[in-house]
Amino acid sequence: MIETALYRRSARAAALAASLSLSACAVGPNYIAPEDPPVARYTKEPLANPSAADKVATRQGGSADQSFVSGADIPGQWWTLFRSKALNRLVEEALANNPNLEAAQASLRIAQQNVLAQKGTLYPSLSANPQALGARAPGLDLQSPLQNQNNYLYSLYTPQVTVAFNPDVFGLNRRTIEGLEATAENQRFQLEAAYLSLTANVVAAAIQEASLRAQIDATKRVIQAQTEVLTLYNKQLSLGQIAGADVIQQQAALSLSQQLLPPLEKQLAQQRNLLTALAGRLPSEEVAETFTLSALRLPTKVPVSLPSRLVQQRPDVKAAEALVQQASAGVGVAVANRLPQFSITAAGGSSAVRLAQITNPGAGFFTILGQATAPIFDAGTLYRRQRASEETLTQAQAQYRAVVIAAFQNVADALRALQSDAAAVAAASAAENATGQSLGLIRKQFSAGAVNSTQVLIAQQGYLSALVTSAGARATQYADTAALFQALGGGWWNRADVAPPPPETDPLKFL
Numbered sequence: 001m002i003e004t005a006l007y008r009r010s011a012r013a014a015a016l017a018a019s020l021s022l023s024a025c026a027v028g029p030n031y032i033a034p035e036d037p038p039v040a041r042y043t044k045e046p047l048a049n050p051s052a053a054d055k056v057a058t059r060q061g062g063s064a065d066q067s068f069v070s071g072a073d074i075p076g077q078w079w080t081l082f083r084s085k086a087l088n089r090l091v092e093e094a095l096a097n098n099p100n101l102e103a104a105q106a107s108l109r110i111a112q113q114n115v116l117a118q119k120g121t122l123y124p125s126l127s128a129n130p131q132a133l134g135a136r137a138p139g140l141d142l143q144s145p146l147q148n149q150n151n152y153l154y155s156l157y158t159p160q161v162t163v164a165f166n167p168d169v170f171g172l173n174r175r176t177i178e179g180l181e182a183t184a185e186n187q188r189f190q191l192e193a194a195y196l197s198l199t200a201n202v203v204a205a206a207i208q209e210a211s212l213r214a215q216i217d218a219t220k221r222v223i224q225a226q227t228e229v230l231t232l233y234n235k236q237l238s239l240g241q242i243a244g245a246d247v248i249q250q251q252a253a254l255s256l257s258q259q260l261l262p263p264l265e266k267q268l269a270q271q272r273n274l275l276t277a278l279a280g281r282l283p284s285e286e287v288a289e290t291f292t293l294s295a296l297r298l299p300t301k302v303p304v305s306l307p308s309r310l311v312q313q314r315p316d317v318k319a320a321e322a323l324v325q326q327a328s329a330g331v332g333v334a335v336a337n338r339l340p341q342f343s344i345t346a347a348g349g350s351s352a353v354r355l356a357q358i359t360n361p362g363a364g365f366f367t368i369l370g371q372a373t374a375p376i377f378d379a380g381t382l383y384r385r386q387r388a389s390e391e392t393l394t395q396a397q398a399q400y401r402a403v404v405i406a407a408f409q410n411v412a413d414a415l416r417a418l419q420s421d422a423a424a425v426a427a428a429s430a431a432e433n434a435t436g437q438s439l440g441l442i443r444k445q446f447s448a449g450a451v452n453s454t455q456v457l458i459a460q461q462g463y464l465s466a467l468v469t470s471a472g473a474r475a476t477q478y479a480d481t482a483a484l485f486q487a488l489g490g491g492w493w494n495r496a497d498v499a500p501p502p503p504e505t506d507p508l509k510f511l
Helices: 002-022 078-082 085-097 099-122 172-238 244-278 307-313 315-336 381-447 453-487
Strands: 067-070 125-128 131-136 153-158 160-165 301-304 341-350 364-373
Touching: 078 085, 078 172, 078 453, 085 099, 085 172, 099 172, 172 244, 172 315, 172 381, 172 453, 244 453, 301 453, 307 315, 307 381, 315 381, 381 453
Parallel strands: 067 301
Antiparallel strands: 125 160, 131 153, 160 341, 341 364
């Protein structure tokens, strides 16, 4: 068939034109990845392990001491280092159901499809344009096209194929593709950042719930102890052993402790709502997992990757680097827009008044049109756009450096925090033990009449403060450990669980 042969010739011409286009130059700067910061450590002095001077271990799970393993890799599922099955289940549920993560995955697929769509501009487009015309020829004294004055009505059949191609002589399309590929790379690391943020938020929320439960438990223990003392005071008052003012003071202390409980319970309820939302559920479908400090284990061997690897591991740094490449490609696009643009259009087919005559060699035709356009005067519009794109590149480079500095700061802050947490946990644990023993001793002395009620009240308040401080210190150490894993990038490079793109189902994809 003539149309099939024409299609084959057009395809060969299209392939040749595409190869010529791909071999042409691309104006604008070629992207060069930024160099890694020339630093050998995160802090001013060499990395020192967290330590507690008195080596006091914490109660209810965990230890005050940790050690950093410099150069060790971060596991992809870093939260499993806390050795909590409930936490592992909740993180897995959040990764499967959180809508923000699903939206980030869709954004990546959108960017990838835009890249593939733009790559099609490097090749000729081939379209079929069959036409069927019904017409009436002029009659009377005018000669009809059919050389027959008695036949004024006729049909004209014109099947044809059109090939259009815009040679990418100066790299306009290729720079556009480069920019879209950088956008896709940015979306890829935005997805990694969303993944890391989600897992870190779940871990942080679980630790905060455990901290609140510890504070509630401590407050209830103090309330119970104060209630027992108040009962004892009432008995002594009835026997005339103490004054009524002592009972009133104890009742006031009990009331103050009871006031602390409702706000903590409110925070716990709201924390449960947060965990439920992170898991992709509605508040009425609260997650079953609950968390206490005793059910979590503090990672004692903490991997700390080398500073030279940080810029390759932080999703936000890689996303910012992709924006630099996107801005670099934008400069090339702006430069190419100031240069001539070329287009080639070819059409071929056949034309006949009867369908049976379409295959006749004499009915064939073709046309080829080459066109070039170049800006001559635009009042500086294209030049200013180029300058704007160059400044955009400068802006992206500066923002990249700012993100790198912030990344190193995050790691340094987490390291400093963990170095202080060990001593804080040990001191808080020692204070809790000491105040608890002191309160027990003073209560015995009060029962024997050796001390007055004021000393009992002071000891009770000291013990309550020590309990709450100890629970907060332990929770802070857990949270700062999770923050260090997040600051180091979360080990995304060691996982492969991003949802794959759906299979192509385009019904028009036949080539």
